Amino acid sequence: MSDAALWAALADPHRRAIVALLLERPRPVGEIVEACGLSQPSTSKHLRVLRGAGLVRVRQDAQRRVYALDPAPIAALDAWLAPYRRLWNDSLDALGRRLDDSEEPPLSKD
Numbered sequence: 216m217s218d219a220a221l222w223a224a225l226a227d228p229h230r231r232a233i234v235a236l237l238l239e240r241p242r243p244v245g246e247i248v249e250a251c252g253l254s255q256p257s258t259s260k261h262l263r264v265l266r267g268a269g270l271v272r273v274r275q276d277a278q279r280r281v282y283a284l285d286p287a288p289i290a291a292l293d294a295w296l297a298p299y300r301r302l303w304n305d306s307l308d309a310l311g312r313r314l315d316d317s318e319e320p321p322l323s324k325d
Contacts, residue, residue, distance in 0.1 A: 218295070221288055224268035229253060230261050234284065237271060241283035 224230055229251060236242060236250055248258045262282060265271040269288045273280050 218291075220268040221270065221292060224264050224270055225292075227261065227264075229257075230265055233258075233261055233265060233282075234270060237282060237284045241281050243276070243279040243281050245279070247282065 225234070232251055233247055236247060242250075244255070244258065244262070247262070248255050251258060253261070262271065262273075265282075266273060269285055271282050272285050273282050275281075
């Protein structure tokens, strides 16, 4: 699993929707098809890409295939984003301080 494969897998909005569904709980393919409103072959292709990127795991449950998120790649992405998150937070904090400093006091009703 490469970082490029993770980013490429998550670049597609349908795959991000599938990841969001699986965040709630593992789901069989049929449920994913129904929830996403895609055809079964299209959903299977998206799941294959997600599985190839290591983002999901699949297990056989009788005749059904049940997909679940694999948290390890998500944790790797989170670690990669951490320095950027600090940068965003610092920038937002600075903006908040600037806005607080620029507020004019309310006019008195005298």
